[in-house]
Every structure is written in C-alpha cells, then in structure tokens.
Amino acid sequence: MSSSPLANERTPLGTAPHALAKLGVVVVAAGRGERLGAGVPKAFVRLHGRALLEFAIATATSLPHAGHLVVVVPEDRAAEALELVERVLPANSPWEATVTPGGRERHESVRFGIAALPDSVDTVLVHDAARPFASAELFERVLAEVRRTGDAVVPALAVSDTLKRVDADGVVHETVDRAPLVAVQTPQGFPREALASAHETVQLQEGGEHGAPTDDAEVVQRAGGTVRTVPGERRAHKLTTADDLTVLESILAANAAEALEGP
Ligand SMILES: Nc1ccn([C@@H]2O[C@H](COP(=O)(O)OP(=O)(O)OP(=O)(O)O)[C@@H](O)[C@H]2O)c(=O)n1
Numbered sequence: 001m002s003s004s005p006l007a008n009e010r011t012p013l014g015t016a017p018h019a020l021a022k023l024g025v026v027v028v029a030a031g032r033g034e035r036l037g038a039g040v041p042k043a044f045v046r047l048h049g050r051a052l053l054e055f056a057i058a059t060a061t062s063l064p065h066a067g068h069l070v071v072v073v074p075e076d077r078a079a080e081a082l083e084l085v086e087r088v089l090p091a092n093s094p095w096e097a098t099v100t101p102g103g104r105e106r107h108e109s110v111r112f113g114i115a116a117l118p119d120s121v122d123t124v125l126v127h128d129a130a131r132p133f134a135s136a137e138l139f140e141r142v143l144a145e146v147r148r149t150g151d152a153v154v155p156a157l158a159v160s161d162t163l164k165r166v167d168a169d170g171v172v173h174e175t176v177d178r179a180p181l182v183a184v185q186t187p188q189g190f191p192r193e194a195l196a197s198a199h200e201t202v203q204l205q206e207g208g209e210h211g212a213p214t215d216d217a218e219v220v221q222r223a224g225g226t227v228r229t230v231p232g233e234r235r236a237h238k239l240t241t242a243d244d245l246t247v248l249e250s251i252l253a254a255n256a257a258e259a260l261e262g263p
Pocket residue numbers: 028029030031032033034035036042043072102103104105106107109110127128129130131238239240
C-alpha cells in the first residue's frame with residue numbers, strides 16, 4: 001500500500017492513491033449471511049480471533065503482482081473493513097486498496113466493486129470473503145488461465161455424491177448423471193472489459209425470465225461469453241451454514257502456520 005487507504009477520499013468510503021495496477025481483486029463481503037444466522041455478516045465472523053475477511057485480504061494481497069484490491073462491504077461495516085485492510089497490508093506492499101459499499105444481491109456488489117477499480121486494471125479476480133482459505137496458488141492458477149485464454153475462468157471440483165432429482169415433497173424422480181457436473185468456487189477470473197460489460201447486460205435483463213445470477217461465470221455466460229474451468233481445491237470451502245464452521249476450523253488447523261501468520 002503506497003499510503004493509508006484512508007488517505008484519499010476517491011470513493012465514498014475511502015481509497016489509496018493508485019499507480020499502474022493491472023490486476024484487480026474484488027473481494028465481496030456485503031452479504032447478510034442469513035443461512036448462517038450468526039447475527040453478523042459472514043465476512044465478519046471470527047475464526048481464531050480473525051475475521052474471515054482478513055484471511056481473504058491477506059491471501060489476495062500476498063500475490064506477487066502490483067494490484068488493486070477492492071473490498072465490498074455493508075455500508076455500516078466500512079470503517080471496520082478499512083481497519084482490517086490497514087492491519088493486513090504491510091507498509092511496503094505493492095497493493096493498493098479501496099473499500100466500497102455493496103448491493104442487495106451478490107451480482108450488484110460485484111458490479112459496484114468493478115466500478116471502484118482504477119482504469120489501469122485489465123484483469124479481475126472476484127472472490128467471496130466467505131471462502132477464506134482459498135490458496136494463493138488457486139488465485140495464480142485462475143489468473144494464468146485467464147491470461148492464457150482471454151476467457152472467463154472458474155475453479156471447479158468434481159461432484160462426489162450420487163445426485164438425485166427430487167420434487168417439492170422430497171420424492172426422488174431420477175438419478176442425475178454427475179459426469180458432466182462440477183461445483184464451482186471462487187476466485188473467478190475475467191478480462192475486465194468482458195466482466196464489466198456482462199454485468200451491465202445482466203443488470204438490464206433483471207426481472208426477466210432468469211433469477212439473479214449466483215456467480216460471475218453465470219453473468220458472463222448469459223452475456224454470451226465462454227467460461228473455462230481449472231481444478232478447484234477443498235480448502236476453498238464456503239461458509240454457508242453453521243456446519244461449514246466445523247469444516248473451516250479443520251481447514252484452518254491443517255494450514256495453521258500459513259493462515260494465522262500475522263501481517
Ligand atoms: N448482496 C451481497 C450478497 C453476497 N455477497 C457476498 O458474496 C459471497 C457469497 O455469497 P453468499 O454465500 O450467498 O453470502 P450471503 O448473501 O451473505 O449469504 P445468505 O444468502 O445466506 O444471506 C459472500 O462473501 C457475501 O458476503 C455480497 O457481497 N453482497
């Protein structure tokens with residue numbers, strides 16, 4: 001960080017001055033976490049004394065690139081998020097950071113995040129704060145594939161359970177072939193222009209036959225773009241319900257030295 005993110009009021013919530021950033025990372029942390037029901041947004045849930053958002057910021061800004069990080073948070077959490085950014089980013093970091101308010105739906109928060117990136121950013125990784133232990137290697141794998149292909153890229157894991165189609169009463173109608181199915185994670189990577197214009201297109205279509213898109217790959221696909229996959233990883237597990245806390249605790253224990261390393 002070239003100076004404190006509070007030093008320059010470029011957005012309503014504060015920003016650092018920016019140089020020639022080419023990589024942008026948007027960490028979305030503005031969800032309400034209703035399925036978890038912790039009483040605080042998931043990004044601010046603490047594991048071993050640290051907010052989930054802190055882990056995501058630390059990993060994103062550990063990438064060996066000069067980049068610009070945008071953290072998208074609920075408006076009333078902006079000051080807390082700025083404090084986290086200041087704590088995590090070392091004074092000599094090549095990363096600059098902006099905190100900006102989110103929207104009602106995830107795709108709106110991403111759109112606001114993209115808008116807060118400096119013009120010099122040409123490639124964007126969008127990451128859920130709710131996946132705090134996605135590794136730097138995963139970020140690099142996605143980024144390399146975006147730059148190699150010029151397409152959108154998402155991390156994907158094979159589905160390991162047998163899948164059934166059921167009706168509203170829970171009665172099974174058929175077994176679904178799982179061979180062509182994958183579960184996708186974040187970070188998801190995109191050429192900036194493709195992502196920004198896809199979000200504009202989807203915003204105009206809102207209220208149409210499709211519901212709200214749940215990830216950015218879907219946004220790009222709806223706009224006619226190609227989305228590729230790279231191998232995902234178990235440690236990029238998402239906090240969705242209370243059961244996931246146990247999974248995240250075990251991932252943290254398995255990667256404790258690295259994940260709990262102080263700034
Ligand atoms: N309006 C929203 C909704 C979601 N997110 C972020 O998108 C990620 C994944 O979303 P999800 O798991 O659906 O989070 P929540 O919306 O918080 O969860 P819930 O649906 O249970 O309320 C999270 O890091 C969340 O903070 C966001 O920035 N803005």
